Amino acid sequence: MRDGDPNDATLVTEPSLLPADGSGSGVPVIGSGADVASEGEGRFEVTIPAPSRDAAAFDMDVPVSTGGGALPGRYEDLGFIGRGSFGEVRRVRDTLLERRLAIKLLHAELGALPAIRKRFFTEVQITAQLQHPGIVPVYDHGELADGRLWYAMKEVRGCTLGKLIDELHQASGPEAYGVTASGWTFRRLVDALARIAQAVAYAHGRGVVHRDLKAENLMVGEFGEVLVMDWGLARRIGSGREIEAFAPTRVGADDDRSAHTRHGDVLGTPAYMPLEQARGERERHGPPSDVYALGAILYHLLAGRPPYVGTAGDVLQAILAGPPAPVESAAAGHAPVPLELSRVCARALDREMAARGTAEGFAQDLFAWLDGVQRRERALAVLGEARALGPEIEKLHGAAEAAQHQARVRLAEVRPFDPVETKRPAWQLEDEAAARVREAALAETLWLQRVHGALAIDGELPEAHEVLADHYREALTRAERAHADADAARFEAMLKAHDRGRHAAFLRGDGALTLLTDPPGASVALFRYASQDRRLAPIFVRDLGVTPLREVPVARGSYLLVVRAPGRAEVRYPVLITRDSHWDGVPPGAVEPLPITLPDEAALAPDDVYVPAGWTWTGGDSGASDSLPGRRLWIDAFILRRHPVTTAEYLAFMNDLVACGRDAEARAVCPRAQLGLAETSDAHLAFQRDERGLFSLPPDQKGLSWRPDWPVVLVDWHAAMAYARWFAGVRGGPWRLPDELEREKAARGVDGREFPWGSHADPTFAAVVDASSLEPSRQSVHGHPADESPYGVRGLAGNTRDWCLGTWRYEGPRTEGDRLCIDAAQPDDDDFRAIKGGAWASAMAYSRAAARFGARPDVRRPVIGIRLARSYR
Secondary structure, eight states, X not given: OOOSSTTOOEXXXXXXXXXXXXXXXXXXXXXXXXXXXXXXXXXXXXXXXXXXXXXXXXXXXXXXXXXXXXXXXXXXXXXXXXXXXXXXXXXEEETTTTEEEEEEEEOGGGTTOHXXXXXXXXXXXXXXHOOOTTBOOEEEEEEOTTSOEEEEEEOEEEEEHHHHHHHHHHTOOSSSOOBOTTOOBHHHHHHHHHHHHHHHHHHHHTTEEOSOOOGGGEEEETTSOEEEOOOTTOEETTOOSOOOSSOOXXXXXXXXXXXXOBOSSSOBOGGGOOHHHHTTOGGGOXXXXXXXXXXXXXXXXXXXXXXXXXXXXXXHHHHHHOOOOOHHHXXXXXXXXXXXXXXXXXXXXXXXXXXXXXXXXXXXXXXXXXHTHHHHHHHHHHHHHHHHHHHHHHHHHHHHHHHHHHHHHHHHHOOTTSOHHHHHHHHHHHHHHHHHHHHHHHHHHHHHHHHHHHHHHOTTOHHHHHHHHHHHHHHHHHXXXXXXXXXXXXXXXXXXXXXXXXXXXXXXXXXXXXXXXXXXXXXXXXXXXXXXXXXXXXXXXXXXXXXXXXXXXXXXXXXXXXXXXTTXXXXXXXXXXXXXXXXXXXXXXXXXXXXXXXXXXXXXXXTEEEEXXXXXXXXXXXXXXXXXXXXXXXXXXXXXXXXXXXXXXXXXXXXXXXXXXXXXXXXXXXXXXXXXXXXXXXXXXXXXXXXXXXXXXXXXXXXXXXXXXXXXXSOOHHHHHHHHHHHHHHHOSOOBOOOHHHHHHHHHTTTTOSBTTBSOOOGGGSSSGGGOSSOOOOOOTTOOTTOBOTTOOBOSSSXXXXXXXXXXXXXXXXXXXXXXXXXXXXXXXOSOEEEESOOTTSOXXXXXTTOOEEEOTTEEOTTEEOOOEEEOO
């Protein structure tokens, strides 16, 4: 009911519904279960029988008085607020303390009933003794001259929790909770209920149970304060007899509302009462009964209705018959029910009193949900399951790598023509490695499921986002290293989704460059590699200044530094700036950068290509034949000849041997038209000789032609080594055949590209089978300018392959730590020699820089030639 200003929403409640006329006859009366809200709301009609004859037999300590009476002089009557069957409530002004209060007055016709007076006085005492912010304070009490009992209390302005719940569900949809017109959200209402539960827990701690908790007895003030009202049915825990104002009430099946207080055997409001109250087992009423009611109110909040609906009789029968429907079922069509709150609700509504917990525990459960504590704990538990898989995954990867290494070692000892029995142990190791890889992949999948499961519980769990960010950073790094652009884009998006700032620098992609030179003071121009017509072309970016350069900011990417200094050869120095990295040029085991030596101009011939010392990516190309595993290696500085040895250069070598009287050696190294193994007969020499014994190019023959600027072929490894020794004697310097990884670095630079020009396989870029519509053949070493490496070496992907210095080993050349060792094969060792490069008679697939080939040292092929190298100190 309202009085005065229509916006003045003062709410008060009465403790119970009692006869209005005191006549004792069973006449219909209109009462409200709350005397609250607005006129007509929550009203019902019920017949209440006459007072029990034994009611007056109770020992009453409240005096009975009759006659007229007015409010005490301290209180100025400001008007009527509301009326219930027990009494009425009026707004007053406390003239002594200048404040507005509410005074509750017992109806005059009930003032002569001792039991009613006793119950009223008990309510006053209990309410006054419960001094808690969530319980309406009592300031004063007394008796008027006409016998009416009264007490003064705080005037509460606001609305009931039930009204707010209804408004919330009206503003919500099936996907999510909405916001009421007054700004109330689901979370705020859960918070309000948690604070209400704390007030109830306080009462329990003072030995008082409420026994009529319901959404209409809980008020929310104008400033969000919550108050538990209507302590008229409260009792002290362990007290004696109930105060029987009336004889037991029999609830009929035709009663039209379930949310109403009854008296007699059944006390409370059926829609919110537990089994023990529905059975009338008053001796069992205790704190668990109130906890049940709190659970029923939470159920109402979650589902938009109490646990049971229908007439009072129907509800009581339903309570006796069994538990309510799960709150998730009742909430069908409403916003989703949070799992944690569903569990709190179900526990509080347990039919076993001991299983319900306490009001304080109920409050803490709600606060835990509000704070996300339980979500976080559950999410962390699932994340812990994921982390527990980590050691197993690492163990599986380690076992796979060990088996793969052992298999490579075994296979390196196996000859191609060895029987299956010899190869079987190595194959078994390969199978074991593959099995461990599969197991690791499945374990990683389970790991991902667990981590995402943690996020499904707590979507903002920082620990889960952190481990996923680390995971996707590693995956992104691998994808970029493998030039898997689609995977890299996907992993970058996932990293951005999970990063919370720790990987910001990595995602920006900025890195730094340090470059020292010997001598210092060299100018450095920065070129960025960019794709043009499917080839990586160096595009000028800016001048970086003069060396030494230290930690110069550079965006991630593949670059070419062109270093120039007076009197020094121009140096091409590729660098790879990866995300959040520092290219510092520090060798393995060192702490300071190694200055890049700038050779004197006179130290290099026009076709000598200087490859500076530094790190490079080798192997790791699944599309390359016999590619080594991907690895970052330091390779010391060396010089590689720009072109392979031509037939003209090789003729000069043989004729010099003849001129020096070393005819037998000249015949031994001469190319032979007969393919295959070495032979001593001169019948198949590829070059013709004149009367002086000098060699010259033969005329073209079917299937075999020779031109001076074509690369020499049909020479074995021994002949290639002999040419290197001769060239070293003529030119000076430690010339030799290149190590296979020196040649790979010369072709790929440092960014792991697949071909010298990039990673696009177009046959027109190199002298390979499909490079022309004409019959495939060798080409001039000056042809195919696209087949040029970052350092300027030509013909590394086509025309002819090159004999390399060392033996072919399954695991690759020897290394010390992360530094390549240059080892020459022994001349009398007939083991396979390493061969690198593409060829005019091969498809493009065999031109990948990481591809590896091998042949016996005395084998000659029309696709294998010679290229020279030397170390640079």
